Amino acid sequence: MIKVYPKESRFSRDHGWLQSNFSFSFADFYDPDNLQFGSLRVFNDDFVRPSQGFGKHPHEEMEIVSIVLDGELKHEDSEGNSAVTTFGGIQRMSAGTGIYHSEFNPSSTQEVNFFQLWFLPNKKGVEPEYQKTTYEPSKMKNNLLPVVSSQASENVAYINQDVTIYMSDLNTGKELTHTQEAGRKMFLFVIEGDVTLNDNIHLSKRDSARMTDETSVVIQANSDARFLLIDLV
Structure with a gap:
């Protein structure tokens, strides 16, 4: 069975500095019939204005993947990790037993557009972990290029789930x-x-x-x- 969800079916919220589009229940959007799809719990399509972002906040027991489509996204966390990602880069964070992180747009001129995906982990109680990987966009041409997997490699981010x-x-x-x-x-x-x-x-x-x-x-x-x-x- 294939069920189509038009873009208009997403919940959208404009905060001025942030334009968010939620494919699943998230934050102040709650739909009991749209909580997740398998292990996929969150799929947000976010646009963040220059020099704006999400301040430090906690996560636990979730696999969080950020995929940058345009612009720059900077990550910092309580484990001491810090990195800037652009198109061709993946940020993966295993929140595990608990971690604080922030994500913001370090550019003073350009908006950043990125997907943030949350997956339920296949095991709980793991140590928090952050990983940044890069892939070659040219290898996407007429090809399905793996960028995140439970079978990690040099250019494929690891995830604690069969995804x-x-x-x-x-x-x-x-x-x-x-x-x-x-x-x-x-x-x-x-x-x-x-x-x-x-x-x-x-x-x-x-x-x-x-x-x-x-x-x-x-x-x-x-x-x-x-x-x-x-x-x-």
Whole structure:
């Protein structure tokens, strides 16, 4: 089954310094029928104005992934980690037994747009951990490029959950097929452009799809498209 969530179905909040779009219940947005999808608990599409950000705040027992689409995002935490990430970079934080962190836009001129994803961990009580990785955006071209996985490598961030996040740039007229084991789920989010799934399901910019009981999906680009695909439990 493939269920489409148009971009208009997201909850949006404009704080002036921050424009947020929530795909799941988060903060002051609560929908008991939209709390999570498998282990995916949060998918926020955030735009933060220059020299603004989220002050120091706590997290625990959550795997938190930040994916920068445009601009710069700076992370600092109570473990002494500090890093700036741009497009082509991933920030992954295992909150574990508890950590404080902040995220803000260090640029004085440019807005930052990033996704923040939260996943329920596959084990609790781990030591807090922060990791920054980079990938080569050119390898996204007509390819599903893994950027986060429980099977980590030099350019793939590790996560304490049976999840793989792929990024892709798909040229007009091209298609990709993703196959997975029965019983798993897929979440697809269109960043730019528009695509068709399995020849008959159309998604435009910022639309998403949640797939269950599907062992494969064919993704076709109707225009040059950039999207994110999550293979998860």
